[in-house]
Amino acid sequence: MIAPVKFGFKALSQFFKTHSYTSVIVLADENTIKHCLPLIKSSIPAFTLIRIKSGEKNKSLQTCEFIWQSLIKGKADRNSILINLGGGVITDIGGFCASSFMRGIDFIHIPTTIIGMADASIGGKTGIDFNGFKNMIGSFSQARLICIDFSLLKTLAQRQKVAASSELFKHALLQGSKEAKIHLSKSFKEFSNKEIENVIKKGVKFKTSLVTLDSKDKNIRAQLNLGHTLGHAYESYFLQSGRTLLHGEAIALGLLAETFIAHTYYQLPYQTFLNMVFWYDLNFIKPQLRQINFNSIESLVLKDKKVNKSEINMVLLEEEGKWKLEPITKTQIREALNFLAGF
Numbered sequence: 001m002i003a004p005v006k007f008g009f010k011a012l013s014q015f016f017k018t019h020s021y022t023s024v025i026v027l028a029d030e031n032t033i034k035h036c037l038p039l040i041k042s043s044i045p046a047f048t049l050i051r052i053k054s055g056e057k058n059k060s061l062q063t064c065e066f067i068w069q070s071l072i073k074g075k076a077d078r079n080s081i082l083i084n085l086g087g088g089v090i091t092d093i094g095g096f097c098a099s100s101f102m103r104g105i106d107f108i109h110i111p112t113t114i115i116g117m118a119d120a121s122i123g124g125k126t127g128i129d130f131n132g133f134k135n136m137i138g139s140f141s142q143a144r145l146i147c148i149d150f151s152l153l154k155t156l157a158q159r160q161k162v163a164a165s166s167e168l169f170k171h172a173l174l175q176g177s178k179e180a181k182i183h184l185s186k187s188f189k190e191f192s193n194k195e196i197e198n199v200i201k202k203g204v205k206f207k208t209s210l211v212t213l214d215s216k217d218k219n220i221r222a223q224l225n226l227g228h229t230l231g232h233a234y235e236s237y238f239l240q241s242g243r244t245l246l247h248g249e250a251i252a253l254g255l256l257a258e259t260f261i262a263h264t265y266y267q268l269p270y271q272t273f274l275n276m277v278f279w280y281d282l283n284f285i286k287p288q289l290r291q292i293n294f295n296s297i298e299s300l301v302l303k304d305k306k307v308n309k310s311e312i313n314m315v316l317l318e319e320e321g322k323w324k325l326e327p328i329t330k331t332q333i334r335e336a337l338n339f340l341a342g343f
C-alpha cells in the first residue's frame with residue numbers, strides 16, 4: 001500500500017488524535033527549523049528535534065549515523081515516529097533512517113519544497129548517496145502520512161523554485177502536450193502561487209497513479225526516470241567536484257540531453273526537441289560544461305541503478321505523453337554531452 005497524501009496541516013493533528021507513539025522526533029535542517037517548524041508546532045505532539053545540515057552533500061552515510069545516534073540518545077524505540085520536515089534531502093534520508101532503525105519505525109513526510117511535494121515525498125523511495133553515486137543505498141518504505149501544506153513554500157528561495165520546474169515539466173511531458181504547454185507559456189518565475197499549487201497537485205496525482213500500479217519500480221514507474229540517467233550523472237559530477245548544481249538544475253540538463261538523443265536517433269519530432277530547448281532557455285542559465293571530463297560522466301552513467309549488465313537503458317520520449325525504454329550506446333551519450341557542452 002502506498003502512503004496517503006493529505007493537504008493541509010489539519011491532517012497532522014487528525015493523525016495524532018488517532019495514533020499514539022512513545023515519542024515523536026522531528027528531523028529538519030537549519031532552514032526548515034527556521035522557516036517551517038514554527039508552522040507545524042501546533043499540529044503535532046511534544047517532540048524532540050534532530051538537526052542536520054542542509055544540502056545534497058549531507059545526504060550521506062555519515063549523516064545517517066548521526067541520525068541513528070540521536071535516535072538512540074533520545075531513547076527512541078520501535079513505537080516512536082520520525083517526522084521528516086524538509087525538502088527531498090530530508091525526506092530521502094529521514095525515510096531511510098526510519099526504515100532501518102530497529103528494523104523500521106513509522107515516519108511522516110512533511111515536504112517543504114516543490115520537489116519534495118510533487119516528487120520526492122511520494123512513492124516510497126528513500127535513500128542516500130554513496131561513494132559519489134546518487135541514491136546508491138536505500139529502501140522502498142512507505143510513510144504513514146504525507147502532509148502537504150502550501151504555506152510552507154513562502155520562504156523557499158527563487159533558485160530552488162525554478163530548479164523544481166524541471167521535475168514538474170517532466171511530469172507534464174509524460175502526461176501529454178496539453179500539460180507540457182503550460183510550462184512553455186512563460187518562465188516558471190512568472191507562475192503565480194495558485195498556478196504553482198495546481199501543477200504540484202497534478203504532479204502528485206500523476207506520480208501517485210504510477211506508483212500505485214508499480215510501487216517497486218518494475219515497469220511503468222520507470223518513465224519517471226526521464227531526464228535522470230544523464231541528469232544524475234551531471235549532479236554527481238558537480239557534487240564530486242565541489243560545484244553547486246541543484247538536483248532540479250541537473251535534471252533540466254538531463255532532459256535536454258536525453259531529448260537530443262530521442263530526436264537525433266529515434267522518432268521524437270523536431271518540434272518537441274525545439275520546445276525543450278525553448279523551455280530550458282526560458283528558465284535556466286546553462287552552467288559551464290566545456291571543461292567537463294566526458295569519461296567521468298560516462299562512468300557515472302554506467303554506475304546508474306538503471307543500467308543492467310552494462311546496457312544503458314534510457315527512458316526516451318517518443319512524443320509528449322508517450323515514452324519507451326531504449327538501450328543507448330556510449331557514442332550516443334558522447335554526442336549528447338557534446339551537444340550540451342556546445343549549446
Ligand SMILES: NC(=O)c1ccc[n+]([C@@H]2O[C@H](COP(=O)([O-])OP(=O)(O)OC[C@H]3O[C@@H](n4cnc5c(N)ncnc54)[C@H](O)[C@@H]3O)[C@@H](O)[C@H]2O)c1
Nearest residue numbers: 031054087088089112113115116119120125152155156247
Ligand atoms: N525519493 C524520490 O522519489 C525523489 C524524487 C525526486 C527527488 N529526490 C531527491 O530530492 C533531493 C532534492 O530535493 P529538494 O530540491 O527539495 O532539495 P533540498 O532538500 O536540498 O532542499 C533545498 C534547499 O531548500 C531549503 N528549504 C527547504 N524547504 C524550505 C522552505 N520551506 N523555506 C526555505 N528553505 C527551504 C533546504 O534547507 C535546502 O537548502 C535530491 O536529493 C533528490 O535525489 C528524491
Ligand SMILES: [Zn+2]
Nearest residue numbers: 167228247251
Ligand atoms: Zn528527480
